[in-house]
Amino acid sequence: MSNALTQIKRVPLPESKTNVFYREQGAATAPVILLLHGFPSSSHQYRNLIPLLAVKYRVIAPDLPGFGFTEAPLSFEYTFANLTSTVAEFLDVLGISQFSVYIFDYGAPTGLRLALQRPEAVQAIITQNGNAYEEGLGIFWDPVKLFWASRNEPSDRDPLKQAMLTYEATKWQYDEGTRDPTALAPEAYHLDYALLQRPGNPDIQIDLFKDYENNVKLYPEFHEYFRKSQVPLLAIWGKNDPIFIPPGAEAFKRDLPDAEVHLIDAGHFAVESDTEFIGQTILKFLERRGI
Incomplete structure (x- = not known):
């Protein structure tokens, strides 16, 4: 049986000097599911999913540095390599192998970088609009690709801040493609926007947009990992997402022929609109895989 309520915890990481905020629920001896959030959110996006999975699993959802309530030192360099190192250290401190x-x-790039480092640790992957193929990059990425080619001057960074970090842009990521946006919990995008606006955070987010190009460069290595490991994979994808589009979900079957792919009538934040369906689909998938 799971714990009655999701626990709110913090753990200091001595090597990275980062204080990680995370949510946890489930029996300590149960198999672990690690939930990794995306931009511009935090572990808060999993507040409703965690209890559904915790009936059978130990569910752990950390806030990545630069998001939510994790505290990183001023010297922290915001790259996806460093986000991955932080998650790896977090797992080590918690004794999760x-x-x-x-x-x-x-x-997605954070978890897949971790899989490259520790392929033996990953029992299964559930990807919900978590991309690993160039054909999965929607038109949302067009201005970001131009930024990748820039010299990263203030004149290159400021337009992205104005386009990507506004309240309207944050809410759009939740609303666009969602069957009934009025049913979404408004505190989700209000919290995301408030945390994005903390002093220094806009530049952190632009640094990560710039570094995302290095994730795309790693796609061939991700694909090789898929082919070699044949890791069990469930892709459950909001098919109306303009950020990571359905061809990205379907592409997993190129390298993982046994992957299960579900395209659902949802947007980017399908976990907000279709929590129950996603939770039950994950439980059935993991049961079929003997996890």
Whole structure:
């Protein structure tokens, strides 16, 4: 049986000097599911999913540095390599050596980089609009690709801040493609926007947009990992998402012929609109895989 309520915890990481905020629920001896959030959110996006999975699993959802309530030192360099190192250290401090991982948005390159480092640790992957193929990059990425080619001057960074970090842009990521946006909990995007606006955070987010190009460069290595490991993979994808589009979900079957792919009538934040369906689909998937 799971714990009655999701626990709110913090753990200091001595090597990275980062204080990680995370949510946890489930029996300490149960198999672990690691939930990795995306931009511009935090572990808050999993507040409703965690109890559904915790009936059978130990569910752990950290806030990545730069998001939510994790505290990083001023010297922290915001790259996806460093986000991955932080998650790896977090798992080591908690004594977790095996886990299934739910990857969404920024959680995808973070989780897949972790899989490259520790392939034996990953028991299964659940990807919800968590991309690993160039054909999965929607038109949302067009201005970001131009930024990748820039010299990263203030004149290159400021337009992205104005386009990507506004309240309207944050709410759009939740609303666009969602069957009934009025049913979404408004505190989700209000919290995301408030945390994005903390002093120094806009530049952190632009640094991560710039570094995302290095994730795309790693796609061939991700694909090789898929082919070699044949890791069990469930892709459950909001098919109306303009950020990571359906061809990205379907592409997993190229390298993982046994992957299960579900395209659902939802947007980017499908975990907000279709929590119950996603939770039950994950439980059935992991049961079929003997996890």
